[in-house]
Amino acid sequence: MLGPSASSAREILTGLHEVMASRSGAQAKLNKVVKIIADAMRSEVCSIYLLRDGVLELYATVGLNQNAVHVTKLAMGEGLVGTIARDVSVLNLDEATSHPEFAYRPETGEELYHSFAGVPIVRRERAIGVLAVQHAEPRRYDDVEIEALQTVAMVLAELIANAGLADRASAAAEAAREVSSARLMGLKLVLGMARGIAVFHQPRILIEHTVAEDIEAERHRVYSAFRKMREQIDAMTSAPEFGTAGEHQEILETYKMFAYDEGWSRRINEAIDSGLTAEAAIERVQQRTRMRMREIDDPLLQERMHDLDDLANRLLRIVSGRLGTAAQMGLQQDTILVARNLGPAELLEYDRRRLKGVILEEGSLTAHVTIVARAMGVPMIGRVRAVRQMINEGDELLLDGDEGVVHVRPSAPTSGAFDAKLLARQKQRAEFAAFKSLPSITKDGERLTIAMNAGLRDDVEALETTGADAIGLFRTEFQFLVSATLPRREAQQRLYKAVLDAADDKLVVFRTLDIGGDKALPYLRSDDDEENPAMGWRALRLSLDRSALMKTQARALLEAGAGREIYIMFPMVSEPWEFDAAKALVEEQREWLIARKKLTPHKINYGAMLEVPALAETLDLLLPKIDFLSIGTNDLTQFLFAADRSHPKLAERYDWLSPAILRFIRRVVRLAREHGVPVAACGEMGGRPLEAMALVGLGIRRLSITPAAVGPVKAMVRSLDRSALLAHMEALLAKPPDDMRAALADWADENRVAIG
Structure with missing residues (x-):
């Protein structure tokens, strides 16, 4: 059996247009609508359910028992129809009873039918009803049939709204x-x-007319709107405020790429071919985008879809001539x-x-x-x-x-x-600002380093505003996360040089790419799905396997640091050989540049991040090879406890001030000290004054934390007697109390340490 072609979908719209223009009552119109759709789709059943007083009511049908009309009702989320309305999604089943949400309603007589396809009728981004077709023969409906149903559902939304059939409960809810x-x-x-x-923000435009009178005129309107939108985006990307190098430019370039995407404009044209107005065609394609967003688990791909959704809103405002967003009307x-x-x-x-x-x-x-x-x-x-x-x-x-x-x-x-x-926050910020120019020296005269984490060019400005001593961790993957395509070497080099220039004489530690796993890029994918991405193919593992990726980044770092001393750190090192391989890749690029008489850094300091507990067992082999070590407390904690900190049931269960964590870090610090290797702590742990105090008590002299935490942690350091804390920590770890956090907080209170 053949489904409807694009032209027959247009015939359905033509029939609906005549129904909508008639003087019949709402019920009579919907009775005609279901027959038109059933005939065009050669479907034995076509039904319309409307959201009335909070439930989905069978309002019109051909094929089901007419006695069920206005009698059969389903709650949101109940049955196949309720599931479609709740999720604002499509269902296409060759056997309806196989779906876990199937709910049998004997009064409808639907036991005769096997196949089922339903689409939501959407108004103002919410489902106000469901359009469904059924057939006795078990089969899945073709994509073109589903497309036709979705297009028809858009027109039905207009008919239902104009007839005053939209859910009365929603109006009551608004009032109440x-x-x-x-x-x-x-x-x-x-x-x-x-x-x-x-x-x-109000980016949405309520579409008043969905069926086109003149398709070519509608196409011309869309072409004109596309030209105007592209001019706006071009002007924005070239504006001095946003045209400087850095993440803003890359984000807007991604935005521009979507504005010029021919596939997007082609899909809108195809929707116009089916008989929709320019506004309805844009909305139709946008609805499809939103449904796809709901199905996408990857946050990076979702973000790309959101950019396209944003542009669709802009295009819709242009084509409708209603440019009144909150931004354009002025705050x-x-x-x-x-x-x-x-x-x-x-x-x-x-x-x-x-x-x-x-x-x-x-x-x-x-x-x-x-x-x-x-x-x-x-x-x-x-x-x-x-x-x-x-x-x-x-x-x-x-x-x-x-x-x-x-x-x-x-x-x-x-x-x-x-x-x-x-x-209090403003007062505290003012107090922290007073520490900006003061060194991070404890009461007993020990100089500590309070560095900040960064990942974007603009983050570097926080060096001045916070008084941080350095950038202890520059996350190079951020540039990759905000880009639609793999950043070229030249773009990477410009970013790294801009960061070094902005940091002036302050140290910057560049961490090589920590992507993959839970930070997957749409343009750089593994063929295998990972059940535990945080412990999977990511960070240095990925970079060593994709050596061209790491070589490109290494050259960019070396060129950016030409004539300077630079710091390069490798993430998620599990065994010493991984560090050796990574360093060899960088040195290979350095030799390549020297052979071509290119200026290179006069000194490269190599470091490793200790996040995988296994590395602690071979530190004696690694430490003679490295210039510095950084403990990544975020990943280290979840690996030590086998607990995903993003899991809501586990996030608060395992404390950073657990004796297991503290003893582990103390062992690492002692071993590093024996080899004369400076060790730092990176991550959220060091950004909390009480936890930072504990790290200092373990012998940590360098912290790299979020910029907002620099002031509070520096205040803590300057109120602290480090030698007294070292002795107290030894006593606590020798015989840990039941509540280590409370014990440390009590000590801080007794010794007037500023932990907030």
């Missing part, structure tokens, strides 16, 4: 939305605190922006004087928009569930990015507590 205060939790993306009025007061998600270019359009914070329904730590927000200094939290249901336009919001919390319509006590915390 709580006016009392609410506290919403989210993912901490960019730290900071902010107060402002809720403003919705009138201090604002907390609320959005499902944002593209980097959209965020950059906002007035930074008025934009105080951002709340996203989605978002991730590695998203392009997060990187841009961090560079702008705008606090941001993401993955806030039901944010657009809980927040009204114009609500007062208190955003605490440090805690990942937003207070909606705060009560007077909550507002007062927030202001007190904000004042």
Whole structure:
């Protein structure tokens, strides 16, 4: 049996257009619609379910028992229809009863039918109904048939809305939305605190007409909109503010690549061919993109799809002539922006004087928009569930990015507590700023090094603002994570040189690529799926296997450091031979440059990261070969305890101040000292004053931490008697107390150590 062609899909739309233009009542129109679709798709059943008072009601059908109309009802998430509406997704089954969510409704008479295909009817990004077809013969519907159903569902959304059949419960929910205060939790993306009025980004355009009168006219409108959009993106990427070398430029270049993607414009043209207006065609392709985003687990690929979604919103505004986003209308007061998600270019359009914070329904730590927000200094939290249901336009919001919390319509006590915390935070920052120019010297005169971690060119500016002694860890993979394609050697070299120039005379430790596994790149993939990516094909393992990748990076580092002393560190070294192989690759590139009379660094210091516990057992073999050692506390902790720290049930179970961790680090420090190799601690552990105090008590003299932690940790160091702490730590580790954290906190309190 043949499914409908693209032309027959257009015939369905033509038939629907006539139905919509008729004077019939809503029920009569839908009765005609299901017959038109069933005839065109040669399907024995076609049904429309509408979301009414919070449940999905069978509203019209051909093929099922007519007595079931307005009788059969399914809750959101119940049965196949409820699953489609809840997930805003497509189901295509050759045997409906095989699906785990199948729910039999005897009054429908559907036991005669095996195959099932259903698509959501979407309005304002939410499902307001489901369109389903069924057939007695077990078979999966062809892709072209599913495409036709989705296109028809878009037109149905217009018919349903115009007929006033949209869920009455949703209107009631809008009216009944709580006016009392609410506290919403989210993912901490960019730290900071902010107060402002809720403003919705509002990138979506409500499409009024879906069926085209003149296809060529619609095509011309899309071509014109594409030209205008590309001009806007070209102007943005060439603007002096965003045209400088660094991550902003690379992000916007990725954005530009999507704007010129011919595949995207071709799909929109195909949707117009089916009979849709320009706006509906863009929306149709965008809906497909959103459904794909829900199916993608890879956050990097999701981010690429979000960039495309962002551009689709821009194109939709242009073609409709309605350019009124919150950014383009201008912010009138201090604002907390609320959005499902944002593209980097959209965020950059906002007035930074008025934009105080951002709340996203989605978002991730590695998203392009997060990187841009961090560079702008705008606090941001993401993955806030039901944010657009809980927040009204114009609500007062208190955003605490440090805690990942937003207070909606705060009560007077909550507002007062927030202001007190904000004042204390500002006062504390002022106090930390006073330490900026002071050395990290303990009360008993020991000089420690408080370095900062970085990964972007803009991060280097924090050296000046925080008073950090150095960049103890520059994560070179960040450049790869924000790029749509593998960064060329020249781009890598420019970044590394810019970082060295900006750091001036302060030391910078470049860590070679730590990608793969849980930081997979879409353009650099393994053929095998990994069950435990954090312990898989990543970091130095990947770089040694893909030697061309490492050789390119090595040359970029050597060229950037020409005439200087540079520091190169290899991540996730498990055995000494891996360090030897990595160093040999770098030295091979150095000799290649020298042979061509190229200037190279006058000295290269080689280091290794100890994250894999196995390396501790062969440190006596490795230490004579290296210039410095860095303990990566984040990975080391999860490897020692066999516990994924990102797992919600395990994240708080294993404490950094566990005797097992502390004794392990002490052993490493002692062995390194015997070989005269300086050892540093990198990661979140060193960025917390109490944990940092414990590390100092183990003999650590160098910490590399997040820039925001430099002030608090430096304050702790300057209030500390190191010799007294060393003796106390020895006593504690000889006979560990039941609660090591409490014991250390008590000692800090007794000795007036500033741990906050």
